[in-house]
Amino acid sequence: MTEVKLQTEQAQLDRLFQSLADPYRRAMVTRLVKGPASMSELSAMLHLALPSTLKHLQVLENGGMVASSKQGRVRTFAIDRQGLATMQSWLTEHQRQLNAGFDRLEALMRATPEEKQP
Amino acid sequence: MTALSDRHSTFTIERILPGRPSHAWRFWADPVLKQAWSGCHPDWTMLEQIQDFQTGGRDFSRMRDTDGAIHSVDMRYLDLLQPQRILYAYTMHLDATPLSASLVTIDFMPKGEATGMVYTEQLTMLAGDTAQRRAGTGHGFDRLVLEMERALATLQ
Numbered sequence: 090m091t092e093v094k095l096q097t098e099q100a101q102l103d104r105l106f107q108s109l110a111d112p113y114r115r116a117m118v119t120r121l122v123k124g125p126a127s128m129s130e131l132s133a134m135l136h137l138a139l140p141s142t143l144k145h146l147q148v149l150e151n152g153g154m155v156a157s158s159k160q161g162r163v164r165t166f167a168i169d170r171q172g173l174a175t176m177q178s179w180l181t182e183h184q185r186q187l188n189a190g191f192d193r194l195e196a197l198m199r200a201t202p203e204e205k206q207p
Numbered sequence: 208m209t210a211l212s213d214r215h216s217t218f219t220i221e222r223i224l225p226g227r228p229s230h231a232w233r234f235w236a237d238p239v240l241k242q243a244w245s246g247c248h249p250d251w252t253m254l255e256q257i258q259d260f261q262t263g264g265r266d267f268s269r270m271r272d273t274d275g276a277i278h279s280v281d282m283r284y285l286d287l288l289q290p291q292r293i294l295y296a297y298t299m300h301l302d303a304t305p306l307s308a309s310l311v312t313i314d315f316m317p318k319g320e321a322t323g324m325v326y327t328e329q330l331t332m333l334a335g336d337t338a339q340r341r342a343g344t345g346h347g348f349d350r351l352v353l354e355m356e357r358a359l360a361t362l363q
Contacts, residue, residue, distance in 0.1 A: 191220065191326070
């Protein structure tokens, strides 16, 4: 892979991670993981005005996390599998391994008696 | 954003560990205890290992995975403050390719009978493409969602 392509990929990862740095947008992703939804469904679910809902969805779309399609007057949003694939990236895998290690640490500490305090 | 900063990221992982900080400390300081939780691939072959837990000491491992690829992790303990803080730098390599270089700070804070641990990693990705392709193989969509949720939890 060329240097430029790698950098583009890292920039995309940054946009993706930034798109998830908001509780409303994470709630949208959690909902969309279960299946596509229209903008009005999402706005009703989160008690958000339509313009704010659209703004959040645009950030997610820009980050590659969701994709939208329009049928007639209804715009439907769905999880972008490509975005998920990006998410399943080096950093995610690294953090997953760290967390798995800390799970083992926790279990082992629990199973090992504490030494008496001097 | 500059090309340089695209390679950089900082993240923290917070845990509550059972037992006091002095108890937690043993699981880094004692090589046997450390290996028992940090050795995450029982099917890999350890080719070389150094464990020297002291300021300036080196913690190095070189392992062969089931595909024959060589993974190495080379750490240097920069500062140890028992039982509050562990500070180290490390690099990871896949065969001859450097994957990342990081600075890690682990803080232990007493919380009653337990320990609050904060793991902070400042990471520079050196060849994310290679690892990304490897990490992306063999995972189904469900697994992806699960890991995404885990990543989200970490990011919060």
